[in-house]
Amino acid sequence: MNKRLSFSSLKAFSDCEAEAVAVMAGDWDRQATFSPSTIEAMNAGSYVHKYFESNKALEEFKLEHESDMFTKKGSLKSQFQIAEKMVQTLDHDPLFKTIYQGVKELEIFGKIQGIEFHGFLDCLNLERNIFIDIKTIRGSIRDKEWSEIEYRRVSWIKARKYLWQMAIYQEILRQSDDEKIGKNISPVIYAVTKETFPDSAGITIPQEWLDDSLDEVCEFTDKYIEVLNGRVPVRCEQCNYCKATKRNIQTISYSDLI
Ligand SMILES: [Zn+2]
Numbered sequence: 001m002n003k004r005l006s007f008s009s010l011k012a013f014s015d016c017e018a019e020a021v022a023v024m025a026g027d028w029d030r031q032a033t034f035s036p037s038t039i040e041a042m043n044a045g046s047y048v049h050k051y052f053e054s055n056k057a058l059e060e061f062k063l064e065h066e067s068d069m070f071t072k073k074g075s076l077k078s079q080f081q082i083a084e085k086m087v088q089t090l091d092h093d094p095l096f097k098t099i100y101q102g103v104k105e106l107e108i109f110g111k112i113q114g115i116e117f118h119g120f121l122d123c124l125n126l127e128r129n130i131f132i133d134i135k136t137i138r139g140s141i142r143d144k145e146w147s148e149i150e151y152r153r154v155s156w157i158k159a160r161k162y163l164w165q166m167a168i169y170q171e172i173l174r175q176s177d178d179e180k181i182g183k184n185i186s187p188v189i190y191a192v193t194k195e196t197f198p199d200s201a202g203i204t205i206p207q208e209w210l211d212d213s214l215d216e217v218c219e220f221t222d223k224y225i226e227v228l229n230g231r232v233p234v235r236c237e238q239c240n241y242c243k244a245t246k247r248n249i250q251t252i253s254y255s256d257l258i
Contacts, residue, residue: 001021001024001025001227001228002024003115003116003228004115004116004117004118005112005115005116005117005118005221005224006117006118006119007117007119007161007164007165007168007169009024010164010168010217010220010221010224011161011164011165012030013220013223013224013227014161014220014223015236015239016234016235016236016238016239016241016242017223017227017233017234017235017236018233018234018235018236018241018242018245019236019239019240019241019242020233021227021233022241022245023241028241028244030240030241033240037079040068040077040079040080041079041138043065043068043069043079043080044079044080044082044083044136045083045136046061047061047065047069047080047083047087048083048086048087048090048134048136048192049105049122049134051087052087052090052100052104052122052123052134053104053105053122054104057104057105082194082198083136085198086136086192086193086194086198089192089198089199089200090134090190090192090200093200095202096190096200096202099125099128099130099132099188099202100123100125100132100190101123101125101127102123102124102125102126102127103121103123103124103126104122104123105120105121105122106120106121106124107119107120108120108121108169108172108173108176109172110171110172110173110175110176111175112168112171112172112214112217112218112221113218113221113222113225114225115221115224115225117168117172118172119165119168119169119172121133121169122134124173124181126180126181126182129182129184129185129186130185130186130187130188131169131170131173131185131186131187131188132187132188132189132190132202133162133165133166133169133187133188133189133190134190134192135157135162135189135190135191135192136192136193136194137156137191137192137193137194138193138194139156139193139195140193140195140199141191141193141199141201141203143155143156144156144159145159145160146159147159157189157203157205162189163205163209163210163213164213164216164217166187166189166205166210166213167210167211167213167214167217168214168217169187170185170186170187170210170214171214171217173185186204186205186207187204187205187210188202188203188204189202189203189205190202190203191203
């Protein structure tokens, strides 16, 4: 198991401990379970990020993903046509153009509950004391998604645990020795949608919510430490890994399904 965590590995661990541990041990290839359309959407999301990182990053991406981006007839695949529209939306968004300035794709390191964490900032703008994370999303910016933890529909930002990601990055930046990095640096989630007419918005988060999210991050990091120290990881019995490794030994009650 990894001694070092990232937002995505902690999120995976909170979704299903057993699957996350199997992935870390090299016993389960989660990527292999993704559908071609999911992979295409992920690549299209990367394209949007690379476009605003640098010309060099964009050119490298295009070279590497030529066969992913284009059909055999040479036209852009549908997800990349959408990505191109998202890029145009951000490129014409005055707020985005003003604040998305500074260091791009910066790798950061820190410690939470004694465990090493690392992350990548899309953009660190030290003049405004903010860091910005671009999120390409399928629905509308006001969309709500079902949360298994809260048993209600919550904002996609919360449902996908992006508040944890912002809290982790804010905490890591707070720990930085670099004098140029202020101690009260704040995240901005820059959302751009895949709608027919893409929407975009820069979203700030009240500090109390980030503080609460960091508490949750600490809680799950503690659970991770328990597993590092030998506790058997809990199976969710719902993810692909749990289904693939399931061995039924008793019946379940219908009442558990309603
Ligand atoms: Zn599972």
